[in-house]
Amino acid sequence: MGSQVHIRCSKCGVFNVNNDHCEACGSLLSVVKQREIVRAKRDKEVLKAELEKKPSSFELYIQKMRNHRFWIVRIFFELIYTTWVVAMTIGAFIAWLVAMIVA
Ligand SMILES: [Zn+2]
Known part of the structure; x- marks a missing residue:
């Protein structure tokens, strides 16, 4: 404990301390969570493409x-x-x- 994470919001420029979401505009700040969301979305798309694939x-x-x-x-x-x-x-x-x- 004791470590503080300062993240500047890329949307509105407000500095946030230990927040995943911006205090001012509510946009997602955590890079890890952003990556997780992107990965989950990609996995879903791959699965969907696999299911839609017709037999050769x-x-x-x-x-x-x-x-x-x-x-x-x-x-x-x-x-x-x-x-x-x-x-x-x-x-x-x-x-x-x-x-x-x-x-
Ligand atoms: Zn913001």
Whole structure:
């Protein structure tokens, strides 16, 4: 205790002591809180963009083929799709392993 934080308001120029908000105009003074607000806003926007993202044409093509009227085509694409997913999982695991070894 005992340490005083003097912050000059960037909006009206009034000096404030130990205040997050300006005494005169009420604008936010704390840089940490300003950063938190900016970060929270950005995280929200990223999440929103992720949710709004439509499946790629490749994914749509796979989905279409997996619902194909010929069972042989369905099984063929099911196999390719499964192999692809397994390959991706193994690839991710190897990448993780390499990262762990290097670190
Ligand atoms: Zn102010």
